[in-house]
Amino acid sequence: MGIYQKYIMPKVLDFLCSTKPIQYQRKKVVHQAYGNILEIGIGTGNNIPFYDKSKVSKIIGLDPSENLSKIAKIKSQKYNLKIEHLKNYAEDLDLKDETIDSVLITYTLCSIENEEKSLSEIKRVLKPDGILIFCEHGLAPDYKISKWQNLLTPISKKLAGGCCLNKNIYNLIQNNGFKFENINKMYIPSTLSLYAYQYWGIAKKNI
Ligand SMILES: C[S@@+](CC[C@H](N)C(=O)[O-])C[C@H]1O[C@@H](n2cnc3c(N)ncnc32)[C@H](O)[C@@H]1O
Numbered sequence: 001m002g003i004y005q006k007y008i009m010p011k012v013l014d015f016l017c018s019t020k021p022i023q024y025q026r027k028k029v030v031h032q033a034y035g036n037i038l039e040i041g042i043g044t045g046n047n048i049p050f051y052d053k054s055k056v057s058k059i060i061g062l063d064p065s066e067n068l069s070k071i072a073k074i075k076s077q078k079y080n081l082k083i084e085h086l087k088n089y090a091e092d093l094d095l096k097d098e099t100i101d102s103v104l105i106t107y108t109l110c111s112i113e114n115e116e117k118s119l120s121e122i123k124r125v126l127k128p129d130g131i132l133i134f135c136e137h138g139l140a141p142d143y144k145i146s147k148w149q150n151l152l153t154p155i156s157k158k159l160a161g162g163c164c165l166n167k168n169i170y171n172l173i174q175n176n177g178f179k180f181e182n183i184n185k186m187y188i189p190s191t192l193s194l195y196a197y198q199y200w201g202i203a204k205k206n207i
Contacts, residue, residue, distance in 0.1 A: 009161055010067050014044040016160070016195075017107055021188045026050045026106060029135045029200055035101030038062060038125065040090045040118070041108030045072030048079050060095070062086045065161075090118035095125045106135045109169060111162040119176035123205050132178060132203045138169040140187070140197035149194055156194075169199040178203035 023046075030050035033039075035057050039047060042061035051059070061076075061083040063069050069085050076083045088094050091114045103122050112118050122132060140146050149165035156163050170183065183201040187193070 045075035135200035
């Protein structure tokens, strides 16, 4: 692993993922997680301050990157939130079937290489009435933005840990075995237009 990937990228990701408008997005979704929670791609732990501790039985914080998880561990101590860290990819979850009440995924579907496999794994580990809470940036509906998202995705993938700018989050979730309880889509303010179009809400297994 190069110096950029090991030392610089975690700081860049932490900075990009903790701007004021993005923190505001987290505030809308994270508190809804309850019971046995699996956070996919916990990264540097930017969601930690927003959990409603009174609803939490257990949090499993999954991430393939130890460098990012190290920062999340420090944050969890600061906020006195116990997290079981799991070094694992979403594509192949080392968890039993139907054991999770809430899966939380924020700003991570963009970086996951095989979203279909990951969503199928999420479906497998969720209890029948479990919820998938998501908040993601993705493909904008306006061509003047989406053309740049398509053009710049190869560079973004290289510089920002695999982050694709042009995933249609609505289609991805709906076409991979989930139905929406609620879904919101809009350009969030004060955010670079490549990242501004965001999708957030709750989906359940389409059984
Ligand atoms: C942009 S960061 C977002 C981190 C965090 N979820 C947040 O909201 O700040 C993307 C995260 O996805 C993780 N990631 C990338 N590929 C993954 C995969 N296949 N399975 C699980 N996590 C993955 C990265 O290690 C990184 O922590």
